[in-house]
Amino acid sequence: MLWVERQADVDSVDSLSRSLAVSPTLSRLLNLRGIELSEKAFEFLEPKLAHLASPFDIPHLRDAVVRIIKSIECQEGVLLVGDYDVDGITSTVIVKKTLAALGLDPFYVIPRRKDEGYGLTKEILDRGLSLGDIQLVIALDCGTNSFEEAQILSQKGIDLIVVDHHQAKEKLPEQPIMLNPHLHPDNEEPWRNLCTAGLAFKLVHGLIKELREKQCPKAHSVDLKKILPLVALGTIADLVPLRMENRILARFGLKHLGKNPDPGLIALLSESKIPTDHFPESEDITFKLAPRINACGRLDDPEVASELFLEHDVEICRKLASQMNQYNEKRKLIEAQLTEEALHMAKEKFADSPGVVVCGEGGAWNPGVVGIVAGKMANSLGKPCLVLAQADATEYRGSGRGVPGINLVQILHQCKDHLLHWGGHPVAVGLSLHEKNIDSFTKAFIDAIFEQNEGKFEEPSLQLDLIISSSELQPELLNELNLLTPFGQENPEPILAIRKTKLAHAPKKVGSGEHFQFSVHNGTRLIQGIAWKMASRMPPADTEIDLAFRLRWNEWNGRKSLQMVLEDWKVSV
16 A cells, blocks of 8 residues: 655644644644634634524525424424435434424334335335325435426425435426535535535524524424434434534534433443443444444334434333344344455456446345445455345345545446436445346446546555654644544544554454554553554564554543554555
């Protein structure tokens, strides 16, 4: 892997350091994130909820608020249709909780992916509309491309509000109220890259503001801070850029996540072994909470997760959280088997191809886990990967994950004649097609990749933020790094490097033998390190080496110490 030291603007670093009275190290890290003005730097380091723009700045949000107020005043039947991932589930719960607090108890449905597919499908509408006399449907994290379904609702005299952040595939009908920032020109608005949970928060924020102006007593009793943990869950799990308003919502959501959350969140935190007596981190959501929430929809019923967040009974919450944990454990086993099979097929059939399309049926080939597997394959092989699983006798459904330099939405648009349904983001897509079209689609997919970049991809690289000496491994450094939290997309956790150092002791395998521990002397004490799943290539103890790592706190038995989390190593030159 190529190591690349990121370059900062020296003059900007000096200027920030002086104006903010912070260290050159922190100024450099801010500059590497594109922050050059002291005002922007201050807002980044000290985000406040007051920095959020007016919700009514988002196009059509006021229209949506007006329509929902009509439903509240007339006590209409309202149906929420969410997606089965974390973003869809949290946004659905955000809207349902808020409307319930305002005296309107909407119905809601989350699609069962195997039977009802993704988003606002005819199948999910059939189930949802059967629940009551519905006058308004609110689609959350879906609906942008549901043209036929929008027409069906219109013909039935049912209004539709779409709250979504997916890309549109073609010109949209005029009937629905479309609350989607990506349908409008990008002027770098602070709300531009909100996920649906963030958009749902803005929607209910606007709703509360409008009702308070109308002197609605119930609106004054709603505390929006209580739903911020759900916003953080959706924002971090959906991998949107943690900049601007996403950063504010994620930071305050994490703060409130660890402070007196709802019974459902408490149960999920407990089941995920996350202490509630400290400030949770982005990784807690990415690697512990989100997989358990997603596992419900991947393997069975996503409404298990939504019911957890809506339930008030502590014992019921514990049972639901335990069920979600069981789903996740089963998911991990299926995923491991499928990844092994899919990688073998990819290396056998697509070794010389710029893209991969693998498909299978039965056993581990569960449509609910193909997205995770596609991501692991793309990371491992360094090229776009699609993984398809048989959904019924004639149809295959799957997910794809991309690599830098490839826009999968554009690629699938070129292949749309071979597909039944498709959509998503530049680096993550979903699709379905007839079995008879798999071969023709695969060829079209490979050809489209060649057309987009001639089959050439960026060489995998490790971007280094700071080159330090071992003597700089001090608590003060980590305290500065943590001012940049929460970490995520476009605000990555800094990667540090030490050149020409020697390990204090020979590395030692730990755990199941897949990992190893090591240590470096900082001049006064030993700093411990851990290398996850790297035991097959342990560095020598008697040779100068370069280390690339992340610096974190390690808490064990009430003690807190510095820990290096190894990313890569190489012999010094």
